[in-house]
C-alpha cells in the first residue's frame with residue numbers, strides 16, 4: 442500500500458477553518474467585509490486591504506480548469522506508484538483559485554483540458570480526517 | 580543621461596566540475612572566492628561585504644563570514660532561490676554607490692548531484708512548521724517540474740505556443756554547451772544520453788517528466804559553485820581585468836493570484852526600472868543570460884523583459900535569434916545554461932559570470948563585439964511564487 446498523502450498540519454491558524462469545514466464536506470472561501478475582495482488561500486487578514494473583518498462562504502464547487510500538469514514522475518512515496526495523475530489550478534465560479542487534482546478521467550493527458558468545466562468531488566480520508574476537495578469533469 | 584559607473588564586476592570564477600564527490604559545498608565556496616579574488620587581483624582581506632543565500636550546506640549567513648575568515652562591515656543574506664545572486668549584485672551596486680563598502684563577495688556552492696537530491700521530482704516534504712502555503716499545496720502531489728509544466732501548459736493554451744517552438748530553446752543552448760569544454764565534461768560526467776548537439780525532434784521524443792515538459796526541457800542536477808567580486812570604481816580601475824559595469828537593476832516578486840495570469844512572470848515588473856535606469860532598450864542587448872530552469876522559464880523571461888511582445892515568444896525563439904553567431908541579438912545562454920552546462924539548484928551566479936565573460940571577450944561562444952548583457956534570475960517556483968531580478972551589465 443502506498444504511503445499516505447502529505448496532510449495539512451495543525452496548529453496552523455490561517456487555514457484551519459478551511460480544513461475543519463472539509464469534515465462537513467463544505468468547500469469554503471472568504472470575502473473581505475471592507476473591500477469585498479475574494480480571499481484565498483485562507484487568511485485571518487485581507488491581502489488586498491489589510492482588513493481583519495472577513496466572512497466565510499460555502500462554494501457551490503463548480504469551476505474551470507485554469508491550467509494543469511500530468512505528473513509522470515514523482516519520487517514522493519505517496520505518489521510514486523500512482524501512475525500519471527493531474528494536478529491543476531481550478532478557478533471556482535465564486536472567484537478563487539484552488540490547487541487540486543482532476544480525477545475521474547481515463548487518461549489525464551488526453552481528457553483534461555485548460556478551460557474545461559469541472560465539479561467538486563470529495564476524497565474521503567476517514568471519519569475524523571479532513572477530506573480532500575478534488576474535481577471531475579462536469 | 581550618462582550611464583552609471585558606480586560598481587563593476589571585477590572578479591569571477593566558476594567551479595569547473597559538475598560531479599565531484601571529494602569536496603563540500605563550503606569548500607567549493609571558499610575555493611571559488613579565492614580564485615575570483617585572484618582573477619580580480621585582490622586579496623582575501625580586501626573583501627568588506629559578504630553576500631550569501633545563507634543556506635549552502637545549511638550554514639547561516641552569519642557563520643559564512645566566520646568560515647571564510649572575513650570581518651565584513653556589510654552582510655546581506657537575501658534568499659529568494661536561484662535568483663538570489665542577481666538580487667545580491669543589485670544590492671551590492673547600491674551599497675557600494677552609497678559608500679557602505681568597496682569590495683563585495685558573492686559565492687555559491689552545492690553538491691546536489693553527489694547528495695542525490697531529487698530536486699525536481701521529490702514532491703512536498705513535511706519539514707519545518709506548517710504554513711498557509713504548504714497546507715494548501717502539499718496534498719496534491721505537485722512536483723517542482725509539474726509546477727513549471729502548469730505554466731507551459733497555460734502558455735500553450737493561451738497563445739498557441741507549440742512544443743516545437745519551446746524545443747528551440749534547448750536546441751540553441753545545447754549548441755552553445757558543445758562549444759564549452761566544462762559543459763561537455765558536465766554532460767559526460769552526468770551521463771547524458773548523447774553528448775552532442777540536439778534537434779527539435781530529440782527534445783520532443785525525450786520522455787515527459789511532467790506533461791507538457793519533456794526531459795530535455797529540464798535543467799540538470801549537478802554539483803558546482805562560483806563566485807563574483809563586485810567593487811567600487813576606485814578598486815575596479817586597478818583590477819587585473821577590464822571592469823564589467825552594473826548599469827541597471829530591477830527586482831520583483833509574483834504569486835498565485837485569484838484570476839491572475841500565470842504566464843506573466845515577475846520579470847515584467849523587474850524589467851522596466853532596470854532598462855530605465857540603464858538607459859538602454861532590449862533591442863540593444865547583445866547577450867541574454869536568462870535563468871533556464873526549464874524551457875518555459877526562458878520563454879516567459881524573453882517576453883516579459885520585452886525582447887518580443889507577450890505571447891509571441893514561440894515565434895521569436897524559433898526564428899533562430901538565439902545563437903551566439905546570429906546577427907540578430909541577443910544571444911541566449913552562451914555557456915550552455917542550466918539545461919546543458921551547470922545547475923546545482925541555484926543557477927543565478929552563473930548568469931553573472933557568463934555575462935561578465937562575454938563583456939570581457941572570454942566566452943567559449945563569444946558574441947562579436949559584445950557591449951551589453953542582461954542577467955535575469957528567476958527563483959522560487961514559476962507557477963506559484965517566485966522572484967525575478969534583472970541586472971544589466973556594460974563592457975568598459
Ligand SMILES: [Zn+2]
Nearest residue numbers: 473476487490
Ligand atoms: Zn479587503
